[in-house]
Amino acid sequence: MEEYAEELRTPPVALVSLVGMPELHQTISASLHSEQPPINTLALPDFGKISIIAPKVKEAVDSGQSAAGILKREWLAKHRTRVPAVVAALFSSDGVTGDPAQWLQVCTDLENVKAVVRGRNIKLVVVIVQSSLRDEVSDDHMTALKKRGEIDSKYITTFLLSDTLEKRKSLQRLAAMFAELSNTYYREEGRRIKTRIEKKSWNCAELHIRYCFKVAVFAEFRRDWAEALRFYNDAYGGLHEMFGAPTKLQPIQRLVEIKTVAEYLHFKVSTLLLHGGKVDEAIKWFHKHIASCERLVGLPEVAFLHWEWMSRQFLVFAELLETSSAVIPSSVSANSGASGATLTEWDFQPAYYYQMSAHYLRKKKDSLEASLSAPETSEWRNPSESTALESIVPSIFVGQFSRVLEEGDLLTTLPVADAEYASYALAEAKRFQDSFEIIALYRKASESFTASKATRMASFCSNRMAREYYDTGDFTNAKRILDDIVGLYRRERWVALLWEALGYLRECSRKLGLLKEFAEYSLEMAALPLTEAPNGGGLSQRGVIQEEVLGPIKGETFMKVDQPIDLEVDAVSPLRTVFLASVAFHDQSVKPGAPATLTLSLLSRLPQPVEIDQLEIQFNQPACNFTLSSSTVKNQLSSSEEPPPPFLLTPGKWLRLTHEIQSGQSGKLECLSVAARIAPWCRIRCQADSPASMEASPSPSPHWKMLDEVQNSSTGDPILSAAGQKIIQIEEPDPQVDLILASSGPALVGEIFSVPVSVISRGHSVFSGELKINLVDAKGGGLITPREAEAAAGDGHHVELLAVSGTGEEEDDDDIKRIRHSFGLVAVPTLAAGESWSGKLEIKWHRPRTVMLYVSLGYSTSSGDGGGSAGQRVNVHRNLQIEGKTPLVLNHRFISPFRCEPLLVSKLRRRPDGGGGGGGDPTTVSLPQSEATVLIVSALNCCDVPLRCVSLSVEDPDGGGGGGAAVQAAVRHGAAAIASEVVAPGEEFKQFFSVVPPSESPGLELGHVCLRWTRDAGSGGGGGADSAVVVRQKLPEVKVEKPPLVVKLEFPPYAVLGDPLTFHVKVQNQTSFLQEIKYSLGDSQSFVFSGPHQDKASVLPRSEHVVSHKVVPLGSGPQRLPHVNVTAVRYSAKVSASAAASTVFVFPSPPHLDPEEEAS
């Protein structure tokens, strides 16, 4: 678009000329230029210059019968820059009103202007410039001026400079006047020419076109786009008629001129349509334009001119479409689509036009090359000296050329002969580097297509771009671009396109000297599936390509390399079509050192048989790698299908080799790759596949699966193909190390239970040994993770691995790498054969649980100094079930003091029949205030081992020992109170305490019972108080209340037969009320007594009532006293002395007791 002149590209703007008063020109020009629509100004500083716009003399010859050309090159520029629509003569008011000489000057100037203007029908405006209001020009002067200028009075105006407001008003007035007059001028001019068209006073088409063009331009000046479009259309129509009838004279130049004009007209029409928002119409118009001009190729020798022209049409339209893309309606494709309308989505894409432009430019290039080499054009290419091509210049007509002859100062133009013009055109065309232009156009199209997600179109453009690069010798760029696009062709399996692209890539690599790439592309090409490729991708050609790469070197330096190159074939490589390897072990696992059989299958799809000199098979254990060469394998081959030369790969047929290898180290043995030397300089390394995975997935060739003709099983053995794997598991060697876990019976909750572990080498040396310890709940409840509630309670685990210690000299914490609650990892020191190591696992039970202890030892048989895989890794596993048991069960109960019964109201309410002392419901034990109560704590051994109780105490809730005010140790059961005591299984250990609650309380904390115990030294385990296990158990809270009544029974410790004795029942009233009590005495066979059986009495507040009875024992031995019942009326509570409390021993005769004797 840039090559078009400015006046053609932009819409025309009216032109106004200013004459005189040059100091004002700047102001007025700027003001007019900013008008909407703008007006251009042609400023003439003084009246002498007015002759510039005078018409030239020969201009009037327009009405001639024939024309030398269609459009004049200068005409449009002339009206835009030289011929104004309006001339404004500016006079200062001083000049008008001044002396007669000045007035005369004004009159002369006006005359001159008038004379010039008249010839062209230009409008005249007289402007009187007043510098102040006082300088007003009289009406007489105005009238005189009007008459002189022969203009309407409204076109004489004043221009006031007095102040800015006035000035602005004057400027606006001028602008309005100019706009009106220029409109009138252009309309009149247009009409004048229109009448000529209507009269048809000529018979040549050129003039018709020219006039139509002029009318259209004048309409454009007036911004009458509709009329402009109509006349441009008419002009194009006129031109169209000329297409069919080219003159015999100068046919080449004639065609060039017609097409240039057509291009101008088309550009104008397209611009107008696009600016009017009629995108569809513009595109349809363009198609019409192309369709009508397409066949105007002209002489084949200069066909390149036509193709260049075509290319320019597409380019310009693409640019137009792109710049006006903002106005393309989004719904534009609605009128296209399946309904069969002529426009498609692609017609709205500038990219399409860029692509077409590039296409035609390419055509031009080809055509130019043909012309340059054709014999017919030889005289054009080498013009004789007489035809000086430099003197050929564009003539005054659009699309025409002429020769300028210089004779002294005189320049004369002569027409050019077609032959001369053709030489000129060829010389001009040779100067341009079309390739760069083509590449730029294709790139633009490709980018644009990529942006609109049309990848295939973009690829096509890239393809063409690459070819252009290839043609210009830029192989690097060509290869880069093609590499990008072959992926698409591979993916969509467009063999023909791929073949073409690979062909170029191959040549690029060859030219660039890239041997590896060359080999890859060549092999891929050779292995492409056969199609009826249009460009001869037949079998023979493929064979030639293969031969070129793999065949013997025929003296070409290109193929000679020192180091053989490796072609890698991975899972996604396109070379999988070339070479494919599958490896299957016959077994799934094998003992270390034992032989393992594997079947190796190779497939090539190259068109000709491939001879392989050497096969290298690589494993993840490099020690197992092996190489097969044709000579060595002959003996080993067990496959019956071997062809006579063992390593001849026939196209499309699997070559199967069975081989036996010595299995290496334990673990996984995986075949990684198979490398085949297919040429002296080239080795192809293919990633190995399992036949099973190859059958299951489309892996043999992801791109060409659907084209495969032969695909029988790779191994030939159905079982192998279904289950064969390229991986074999090599088992571990049998361990020659003993791992012993010794356990000593059940573990007890709370103690640190140690499990001795010993590692004894029986042949293997142990290097970098590691002991893994794991504790698992035996019930299968997973790991010993507690429930959340228990976790919150404190100790996280039921069973915890505390520490692992070795008994070696380095018994240090360094040994312990990591100990978690249920998992531990310990390093075992290096052991030579025959040595041993032992350690201890310390495990603590928090709850009685049965756990499984798993211990595994992993070690290497040799030191790993040489490398990671130097030694075999061997694992030994052991496990042990250990039961956790509760050792001692703590119990307690409360007992009231002997023969003392405090009345506890709360107990009464709940259990009206009363009862003994403690023992009842442990949560609601009530104790009397300030009275001593006995607390018995017992520990029952419920495990199978004798335990030693070290101490049993009650700790104050605040932490202080000894029970504080509330609990005091009373009497111990047995003699050795402090020394530890052995409790046999099933036995009980007891301790007594006395509790005297100091004050009333609803919930008195008594503290914890704290029992320290150890295993009995005789039964193993750590002894002594140091390792004693402390068991704590909280005593329940007790209720302390003040007893209202306390009943005590008092009588002597013994009686003598026949001697009377007195027993008292004392009832203490601890309240401040009068308490009424009833009591009764039952009969007894052992005693006689006197007195009432029943009575009642009142006990005064805070006093004591004593009921005394004198009884005489009648029998000896332990005798029960008569049964006493005391009833408190207020509380309806009855107390009766228990049998134990009311038994007395009766001696038959008074005993003789000597205290001193007893003590001794």
Place this chain on the structure above:
Amino acid sequence: MIVCVAVVGQQNNPLYLQSFTDGDDALKFHHIVHCSLDVVEERVNNPKKSGPTLNEPFLGLLYPAENYKVYGYLTNTKVKFILVTTDLDVRDADARNFFRRFHAAYMDAVSNPFHVPGKKITTRTFVERVGAIVRSFGSTLPA
């Protein structure tokens, strides 16, 4: 005149491509058919709102390519039929009629028990039949 017809598979892989020109520019048609898949995709991804195109296999004019017009047809199984012609103005009915017959021929070819779906169509019968359909293109006689 029809210069090329093609069948393109579900995964945009060519199943059958036949050109009917004497020149050696057959590769060009491979490019044209391949590029036309972009338009088919575009049509499929941005279906028109208007009702009649629903379930309509005929895609109409796909795009103008150099001096050719490319028409498309999309089956329910996403197999595409492409027609490249030099005629500037093809009647809709002709194109539809052509595609219908082409589709029928394709269906017969793939119904062959020896045909493997997704593979290229190579039967001679199909080639001959397509040749006949192409020759009769434009004639008003029904199939």
